[in-house]
Amino acid sequence: MARRMMSDEVQGHIRELILTRRLAPGDPLPTESELMSLFEVSRNSVREALKALQAVNVVDIRHGFGTYVGSLSLDSFVDGMVFRAAVRHRRGEASLAELLEVREALEAGLIGSVAGDIPDADLGRLRELIGAMEREADETGRVSAETDRAFHLALYRSLGNHLLSEVLDAFWAAFHRVREELREERQDERVTLARHQAIVAALEAGDTAGAVTAMRDHFAGIRQVLRRSARD
Amino acid sequence: MARRMMSDEVQGHIRELILTRRLAPGDPLPTESELMSLFEVSRNSVREALKALQAVNVVDIRHGFGTYVGSLSLDSFVDGMVFRAAVRHRRGEASLAELLEVREALEAGLIGSVAGDIPDADLGRLRELIGAMEREADETGRVSAETDRAFHLALYRSLGNHLLSEVLDAFWAAFHRVREELREERQDERVTLARHQAIVAALEAGDTAGAVTAMRDHFAGIRQVLRRSARD
DNA sequence: ATCGGGAGATGGGACATGGGATGTTCCTAC
DNA sequence: GTAGGAACATCCCATGTCCCATCTCCCGAT
The missing domain is CATH 1.20.120.530 (GntR ligand-binding domain-like)
Structure with missing residues (x-):
């Protein structure tokens, strides 16, 4: 089942979201609070998921501005x-x-x-x-x-x-x-x-x-x- | 000169820690609370750093047990x-x-x-x-x-x-x-x-x-x- | 009319705390 | 001697609060 660590689950959801909405690098992602209510998890879990995705260049987090689809670079x-x-x-x-x-x-x-x-x-x-x-x-x-x-x-x-x-x-x-x-x-x-x-x-x-x-x-x-x- | 963003800073510290202590994959890392007091940051920052490191196989987090040096695999x-x-x-x-x-x-x-x-x-x-x-x-x-x-x-x-x-x-x-x-x-x-x-x-x-x-x-x-x- | 700066809105960053979930260890009961 | 379970260590999740960065937009000075 999907119930195995919230932040991992959220990571998967965000990946899906990027794919299903056909987003390209640079496109904006929902804000942290939007993601919270979207997946019904706490802000912490969202942030941990985003941090993990940022570590592999899947998302790009810009302080005070928003989060975006990352460059997917190596x-x-x-x-x-x-x-x-x-x-x-x-x-x-x-x-x-x-x-x-x-x-x-x-x-x-x-x-x-x-x-x-x-x-x-x-x-x-x-x-x-x-x-x-x-x-x-x-x-x-x-x-x-x-x-x-x-x-x-x-x-x-x-x-x-x-x-x-x-x-x-x-x-x-x-x-x-x-x-x-x-x-x-x-x-x-x-x-x-x-x-x-x-x-x-x-x-x-x-x-x-x-x-x-x-x-x-x-x-x-x-x-x-x-x-x-x-x-x- | 403290880098920007706590969790990134903590990430760097953990990497250093692995290198200076000459740890090998599988070796145990300090617990979350030890890392908190070691770097004088909140639990959240420690966890975000660990999540990011986990995403690139630098650390391995085992629920209820501890965190360990990761496999460094690809x-x-x-x-x-x-x-x-x-x-x-x-x-x-x-x-x-x-x-x-x-x-x-x-x-x-x-x-x-x-x-x-x-x-x-x-x-x-x-x-x-x-x-x-x-x-x-x-x-x-x-x-x-x-x-x-x-x-x-x-x-x-x-x-x-x-x-x-x-x-x-x-x-x-x-x-x-x-x-x-x-x-x-x-x-x-x-x-x-x-x-x-x-x-x-x-x-x-x-x-x-x-x-x-x-x-x-x-x-x-x-x-x-x-x-x-x-x-x- | 234009340029510059400041106030507010938006959104991410950090912290503290409390309760829970999940392993390990070890001791007890049989 | 072994199976069951309590105690403990450790990580997982949620909430609430405040701080700081960036953008927008409007207003006043020139």
Whole structure:
């Protein structure tokens, strides 16, 4: 029966409500007091349910304004993975390496799908980003994280898969946040730059197999740096 | 500098507490009243924080018993994706196809990593599962979901990457749950079986490229069924 | 006519308290 | 020795009250 913890029940009702009313992210939800009388529960239960839903980006609570349908983004998933990695790291597991391996699997699989018929517009954008990386490396000695992120997103834009882009971006963000927290070393920027260039070069040549190995090399380089700093 | 919103602040404190005390999943957390006096906040704020953390599997609340460190599993992530897919589906997006594409990218990338040096033990397990599928197909006309799931997990067991297995399994679960909800058609079981056999055959032969294309064929088959039923 | 600021309405945030529901533990009764 | 049940710890739900954030709208100063 549905009688199993009020707040969970309310959570379900709110989810249903979003579905049956065909609400989209950003649409307003009933106020807390409306939800109270709608489901005939106390304000506490409503608030606990909303808090839980907010934690997974299903609703967006704006103080003094109202509650809205959330973005349904994967941000909370990133938080979860970062925390999880932190916990596991303290128990001696190579959580950062595991994250990297997931990224490698994804991108190695994807690059094979895009190579061959990547639009010129995307190639142009990639060349642009390579240029930006060169400039940044010259000026500040580092490639900015955002440029790297944009590069890895631009690669797969032609697939037109929204979910895929978000998943990729989520793992990218998780990896970088964990690496920051662990204060791991970063690869020499010139090497990174060269790897990126190799990927674009293979794409331009329409060389699918070459693109895949270039991508694998890219990740192999990062992995090696991780292993080296793990030995210290 | 107190963050905004008590419950968020408490959430952070609890996370810190788990990290600094080096707690593992299953370890007990302070009771609600202890947390109240520990952080000097009301019971409501503590409960809202716990509810939010429970929603992402960071804590596990057991009625009448206590609260514990959660499993940190990706279950909530699966729920999130299923809900997200449901919302997007109603807005005309091919959310199921997107999920499948993510799975394909992952597995196509991974199969390339394992092929070549997959342990005999894993190969044996894979053959066993194929046998189970044949039996099921004969007896009930369908391959059970669990066997399929086990197959896709066994493929990458040799990588020894716990996170990877969970991510893979999460997307597997999300895909199947969404497909159930949408009442999509399923592929002919004999075809599925043949695809699985082809993958194992390529692995046994040590044929990396063959394994990758077998995997891609497998997903191409599923994709085709989805497209066909979308045309109806 | 326009711009700016302040009052009120709306709506979420926090707290305190009381009673209940549900597990666990342990002791008693047989 | 074992089954039943009371006592306890702990989480669950409700109510009431006040605080604070954000928006709207109107009014006065320019």
